[in-house]
Amino acid sequence: MNSMHLNVFRERIPTRNGYGDALVTLGRSKKIMVLCADLKDSTRVGKFAEKYPQQFVEMGVAEQNLVTVAAGLAAVGKIPFVSSYAMFCPGRCWEQIRTTICYNNQNVKVIGAHAGISVGPDGATHQALEDIAIMRSLPNMIVIVPADYEQTKKATMAIAKYKGPAYMRFARSPTEQMTTASTPFEIGKAQVFRNGKDICLIGAGPMVAECMKAAKILEKKGISAMVINCHTIKPLDGKTILAAAKKCGKIITLEEAQITGGLGGAVSEFLSQTHPTKMKILGVQDRYGESGEPDQLVKEFGLSSKAVVKEAVRMCR
């Protein structure tokens, strides 16, 4: 398995900036529309709104209307991107997404920003931990969790081109920039960021950087860890994951979400039916978040490289 060419010096940039920047490029097509529920700047759609006022719609604080108006726009040929905080959309409007977007098979892109506990001080009400599970369970929906700024930019372009419903989520905090402008991105194609043979660490979103950190520490301890960036949780790249499972024999998944129904769930559903593999699912353990600084929370909830190292050492013993 070939690993990707990645940045050596790693600047930290909010992934959502990649979304905003890609939209400005996409706006050249009149079909692209952006709908926002009173969170223009924090979801980074402000630049698009300024440049393409005719393609921008301010919906107010009304997430059910946000997604259903988008379904209507898509029904007459538009490609609407709807953005809010993941807690509110898809959190507030799951049934509308199910019926009017997914079952209806409308070409709507649902964007959940500020997902995960790293939202920080806002507390548990604003920390979406279940969004991946509720979106992943919908037929016709694909689920993308890009790893960094560049990847978010590419993922935004890719889902615009992809015909059908899509969900993309990102966290609030700046994330280490691992990929470069030339790193490829393909929906449904997981990326081996680092080769290894003893254990495979699979992450998504900002957790990929934590997996990379963990792999370096493990190397010093004599454990060779592979790292996979599983940016597409649905459809899952079974081929890459199966190869990793066969090679390493042990897998740890790490995600900023509940451990039920997310990335770990998807990987274990797949492997348990194809190649049962020793696994540990790391994520939020069936509880709600709380206020705090992102770094404090990531540590408290066991979502750091440290937690991965501890678990990997135990599994490789």
Place this chain on the structure above:
Amino acid sequence: MKLTKITDLQMMAQVIREDTISSLLEAKSGHSAGPLGLADIFTALYFNVLKHNPKKPKWGGRDRFVLSNGHVCPVLYATMANIGYFPKKELFTLRKFGSRLQGHPHREALPGLETTSGPLGSGLSQAAGMALAFQRDKMRNKVFVMCGDGEQDEGNHWEAVMFAGKHKLSNLIAITDRNYIQIDGDTEDVMPLEPLDDKYKSFNWNVKIIDGNDMKEVLHTLQKSRSNKSKPLMIIANTIPGKGVDFMENDYHWHGKPPKKDEAEIALSEIHAQESEERGDWIDQHWRMKPIHSMKK
């Protein structure tokens, strides 16, 4: 096929009522009262007012008709079958395994359906989305949407009302099936909606109240709605649930159940009895619209 004479439209509405009853009898489940109350409006829409082509359901120049209260779909299916979207015999497949006529309408299943509905309160939003796209692209298509009154308990509906008012979607023509019934009883007991017209006015809508079972008034209002200006239009259509069948009229128990065989026979003979002597000639002229209960399944 376009019908322009009031008597022709009235006759057609009666055939649609008969077909609605026949399909519900065969389905053994489904909603009776709402569809019967709406037969006149659906007839006026599909046989006169809407720009559409049953042979080319994806024609880009068509108006869009969105059914928000999806549970009244038996009347939509009966109307679509009579105007030629699909063979009338298919009405006997309503709610059955493998049928294109799903228990609640599904866009992907049947050409001519603009959306999937069933869960209430989100049809107006989808229609508003379509209307906004037409408004921004300066296209002349109209968007018609049928809403139930009971579904206006939903918050999603009022989010759409605010939205359409804000954007002055004058190409959006909404109809409320104001029949005052919902599953648990009278709408004013379950969750009062009145004063409904004032609510829409205060949300910056044009409002028109009509007798939704008076074909002349229905036709005139819908035709005029095409030149609606400056605000979205809400037509509050007072309808009689179960219209045309004495034992069903205004009884909320008929909201969500189909007639049994003996009840269907009474209902069909009642509708026949209401028809004028012209019916015989009319059916001869419009043989394609012969009610399905006389057909072999």
